[in-house]
Amino acid sequence: MKIFVAGGTGVLGRRVVPMLISLGHEVVGLSRSVANDDLLATLGAEARRGDLFDREGLYSISADCDAIIHLATSIPTKSRTSIDDWVLNDRIKIEGTANLVSAAKRNSAQLYIQSSVTFLYGRRHGEWVDESCPYADNLPAVVKSSVEMERLVLNSVTRDKLPAVILRFSNVYSHDSKHTTTMYDMISRGKFPLIERGTAYWNLVTADDAAEAVVAAVKNGKQNVGKVYNICDDEPVKYKDLVEFLASSLGAPKPGSIPIFLAKHAIGEITVQYLLQSMRCMNKRAKEELGWHLRYPTYREGHEAIMERWRRQHAPTGTNSVSALAVR
Numbered sequence: 149m150k151i152f153v154a155g156g157t158g159v160l161g162r163r164v165v166p167m168l169i170s171l172g173h174e175v176v177g178l179s180r181s182v183a184n185d186d187l188l189a190t191l192g193a194e195a196r197r198g199d200l201f202d203r204e205g206l207y208s209i210s211a212d213c214d215a216i217i218h219l220a221t222s223i224p225t226k227s228r229t230s231i232d233d234w235v236l237n238d239r240i241k242i243e244g245t246a247n248l249v250s251a252a253k254r255n256s257a258q259l260y261i262q263s264s265v266t267f268l269y270g271r272r273h274g275e276w277v278d279e280s281c282p283y284a285d286n287l288p289a290v291v292k293s294s295v296e297m298e299r300l301v302l303n304s305v306t307r308d309k310l311p312a313v314i315l316r317f318s319n320v321y322s323h324d325s326k327h328t329t330t331m332y333d334m335i336s337r338g339k340f341p342l343i344e345r346g347t348a349y350w351n352l353v354t355a356d357d358a359a360e361a362v363v364a365a366v367k368n369g370k371q372n373v374g375k376v377y378n379i380c381d382d383e384p385v386k387y388k389d390l391v392e393f394l395a396s397s398l399g400a401p402k403p404g405s406i407p408i409f410l411a412k413h414a415i416g417e418i419t420v421q422y423l424l425q426s427m428r429c430m431n432k433r434a435k436e437e438l439g440w441h442l443r444y445p446t447y448r449e450g451h452e453a454i455m456e457r458w459r460r461q462h463a464p465t466g467t468n469s470v471s472a473l474a475v476r
C-alpha cells in the first residue's frame with residue numbers, strides 16, 4: 149500500500165516509517181520543515197509539505213494514498229503545564245483528526261489508523277481495564293479532546309464506513325523521548341518524588357513495541373474495523389516500584405514521598421492528575437486480534453535496554469550525563 153503518515157517524524161513515527169517500508173509499503177510523510185523533509189528522506193519516505201489544519205492541502209497531498217495513519221501530537225515536554233500549553237494538542241486531536249478522517253473518506257482509503265491514549269479510562273483505583281471500559285466521567289480537561297477524537301473516528305466508522313482502527317497507547321518511553329530523558333534526569337538528581345506514596349499503577353510500553361503495534365494494525369486492521377486496542381506492556385507497575393527501580397539502576401538516591409498539596413504546588417494540578425491516574429490495562433485484544441508481539445514485556449527489559457545503550461555509548465568517554473541518552 150501507499151501509506152500517508154502524519155507524525156512520521158515523531159518518536160513513534162520515525163520507528164514506524166522504516167518498518168512499513170521494510171514490509172514493502174510506500175510511505176508519504178507529512179512534513180512542516182526542511183529538517184523533517186531530510187529526516188523522512190533518510191527513513192526512506194517521500195516527504196510532502198502540509199499541515200494538519202489545512203484540509204484542502206491534506207486532500208491534495210494524500211490523494212494517491214491507500215491508507216492514512218495519524219500519529220501527530222503536541223504533548224508539552226515541561227513538567228508543570230497550564231491548560232494553555234495543551235491547546236495545540238487539543239487542536240491536533242480534534243481539528244487535525246477531522247481533517248485526516250475527511251481526507252481518508254475522500255480518498256476511499258482502505259485503512260485509517262488513529263493513535264489515542266489509555267488515559268481516557270480516568271482514575272480507576274488500580275482496577276484492571278480492558279477496551280470495554282467506558283470513558284471516565286470526570287476526565288482531566290487535557291484528556292477530553294482524545295475522547296472527542298475517538299468519537300469522531302468511531303462515528304465515521306458507523307456513518308461513512310470509514311475502515312478505522314484506534315490504538316490507545318499507554319506511557320510510551322524510549323532513549324530518544326524527551327519525556328523519558330527528563331524523568332531519568334529528575335530521578336538521577338533525586339528530584340522525582342513519590343506522591344501519595346507512589347501507589348498508583350502506571351502502564352508503559354516502549355516506543356519500539358508501540359511502533360510494532362502500528363505495523364500490526366496495518367497488517368491486520370482491515371479485518372478489525374471499528375475496534376479499539378490498548379497498547380501497553382504485560383505488567384502495569386506501581387509508580388513507586390518503577391521510580392525505585394530506575395533510581396537504583398541510575399545509582400541515584402531512593403526517592404522520598406511528598407503530600408499531594410506540595411506536589412500540586414511544585415508541578416501543578418495537571419501533571420499531578422496524570423501521575424495519579426491508577427489503572428491496570430490489559431493488552432490481550434491487541435495480541436490476539438492484531439497479532440502484536442512485545443519485544444519488551446515489562447518495564448524492566450525496556451528500561452534495561454535503554455540503560456545498556458547509554459552505557460555502551462558513553463562509558464568510554466566517562467560521561468554519566470542522563471541527557472546523553474537522548475541520541476537519535
Ligand SMILES: NC(=O)c1ccc[n+]([C@@H]2O[C@H](COP(=O)([O-])OP(=O)(O)OC[C@H]3O[C@@H](n4cnc5c(N)ncnc54)[C@H](OP(=O)(O)O)[C@@H]3O)[C@@H](O)[C@H]2O)c1
Nearest residue numbers: 155156157158159160180200219220221263317318319320
Ligand atoms: N509519547 C507518549 O507517551 C504517548 C502516550 C500515549 C499516546 N501517544 C500518542 O502517540 C502518538 C505519537 O506520539 P509521539 O511520542 O511520537 O509524539 P512526538 O514525538 O511529539 O511527535 C509528534 C509528531 O507530530 C507532528 N506534528 C505536530 N504538530 C503537527 C501539525 N500541526 N501538523 C503536522 N504534524 C504535526 C510532529 O511534527 P513536527 O516535527 O513538524 O512538529 C511530529 O512528527 C501521538 O498521537 C500521541 O498522542 C504518545
